[in-house]
Amino acid sequence: MNRLTxxxxxxxxxxxxxxxxxxxxxxxxxxxxxxxxxxxxPYKQVDSSTQPSLLIFGRLGNAFIExxxxxxxxxxxxxxxxxxxxxxxxxQYLDASDTNLTNLDRDRAIEIxxxxxxxxxxxxxxxxxxxxxxxxxHKAQEFEISAYKRLIYDDFRLITxxxxxxxxxxLMDYYVGTExxxxxxxxxxxxxxxxxxDLNQDWSFTAMWRYYLHGSEFKDSPLTxxxxxxxxxxxxxxxx
Numbered sequence: 001m002n003r004l005t006x007x008x009x010x011x012x013x014x015x016x017x018x019x020x021x022x023x024x025x026x027x028x029x030x031x032x033x034x035x036x037x038x039x040x041x042p043y044k045q046v047d048s049s050t051q052p053s054l055l056i057f058g059r060l061g062n063a064f065i066e067x068x069x070x071x072x073x074x075x076x077x078x079x080x081x082x083x084x085x086x087x088x089x090x091x092q093y094l095d096a097s098d099t100n101l102t103n104l105d106r107d108r109a110i111e112i113x114x115x116x117x118x119x120x121x122x123x124x125x126x127x128x129x130x131x132x133x134x135x136x137x138h139k140a141q142e143f144e145i146s147a148y149k150r151l152i153y154d155d156f157r158l159i160t161x162x163x164x165x166x167x168x169x170x171l172m173d174y175y176v177g178t179e180x181x182x183x184x185x186x187x188x189x190x191x192x193x194x195x196x197x198d199l200n201q202d203w204s205f206t207a208m209w210r211y212y213l214h215g216s217e218f219k220d221s222p223l224t225x226x227x228x229x230x231x232x233x234x235x236x237x238x239x240x
Contacts, residue, residue: 026060026061026062026063027060027061028058028059028060028240029058029059029240030056030057030058030059030065030239030240031055031056031057031058031196031204031206031237031238031239031240032054032055032056032058032237032238032240033054033055033056033204033206033235033236033237033238034052034054034235034236034237035052035053035054035055035206035208035233035234035235035237036050036051036052036053036233036234036235037050037051037052037053037231037232037233038050038051038231038232038233039051039091039229039230039231040229040230040231040232041093041094041229042214042218042219042224042225042226042227042228042229043094043098043099043223043224043225044099044101044222044223044224044225045098045099045100045101046094046095046098046099047098053233053235055067055206055208055233055235055237057194058240067194067208068087068088068089068090069085069086069087070085070086070087071083071084071085071086071115072084072085079118080116080117080118080119081116081117082114082115082116083114083115083116083117084112084113084114084115085112085113085114085115085129086110086111086112087110087111087112087131088108088109088110088111089108089109089110089111089137090108090231091210091212091229091231092106092108092109092175092229093105093106093107093108094106094175094223099223101178101222101223102178102223106174106175107135107137108137109133109135109137109138110133110134110135110137111131111132111133111134111135111142112131112132112134113129113130113131113132113141114129114130115127115128115129115130116128116129120147122149123149123150123151124147124148124149125147125148125149126145126146126147127144127145127146127147127148128144128145129143129144129146130142130143130144131143131144133171137174138170138171138174138175139170139174140167140168140169140170140171140174141168141170141171142165142166142167142168142171143165143166144163144164144165144166145163145164146161146162146163146164146190147161147162147163148160148161148162148192155197155198156195156196156197156198157195157196157197158193158194158195158196159192159193159194160191160192160193161190161191161192161193161194162189162190162191163189163190163191163192164187164188164189164190165187165188165189165190166185166186166187167185167186167187167188168185169182169183169184169185171185172184172185172186172217172218176217176218176221176223176224177221178221178222178223180222181220181221181222183217183218183220183221184217185217186214186215186216186217186218187215188212188213188214188215188218189212189213190210190211190212190213191210191211192208192209192210192211193207193208193209194206194207194208195207195208196237199236201239202238202239203236203237203238203239204236204237204238204239205234205235205236205237206233206234206235206236206237207233207234208231208232208233208234209230209231209232210230210231210232211228211229211230212228212229212230213227213228214227214228214229215227
């Protein structure tokens with residue numbers, strides 16, 4: 001999958017807003033939150049960083065936006081839905097100026113690929129996703145199996161997600177490999193909690209926590225001091 005696929009995905013996202021050769025921007029329905037985020041990265045000599053962030057959850061025309069991911073349904077089946085999805089890999093990066101262990105940056109990557117969503121019953125939904133880097137960063141793939149459930153209690157909503165992510169050797173090598181250490185592919189575990197509390201009809205408090213538990217190949221790298229990555233964000237959002 002290459003950059004051409006990215007432009008195809010962009011075309012799919014724009015398709016619903018073209019009519020009679022005139023462009024009309026699709027309406028957004030959802031929640032946009034101005035937040036403060038903190039990243040706790042497992043790299044040696046790197047402290048936790050705090051920065052402003054924007055959390056977006058909702059639909060833009062036929063496209064759906066879920067934090068750092070944007071998707072577009074391609075085909076609906078009796079058992080589930082096939083979508084094209086893209087994401088910004090926000091939880092893996094390293095600025096080489098923060099450490100003396102490497103002189104190479106490990107950048108956030110832009111990834112896209114297919115996703116198959118299958119309802120499991122009792123409110124649970126499974127997702128099977130294959131990501132390919134299109135930003136010329138790690139140039140590799142990740143396969144993710146996840147399941148999520150939405151819980152609603154009056155003005156409070158909680159979305160819980162559990163995931164397993166198979167990171168290929170090239171992806172691992174980009175983020176934790178060195179001249180003297182070449183990691184193998186392995187699985188990463190993830191848990192995500194997204195909480196939304198409605199303050200009134202227009203405004204909500206939003207909090208998000210993501211926890212990634214890496215394997216021994218990741219932890220044994222000379223660049224890392226821990227086997228986990230954490231992301232935390234909270235803020236006030238407006239409904240549209």
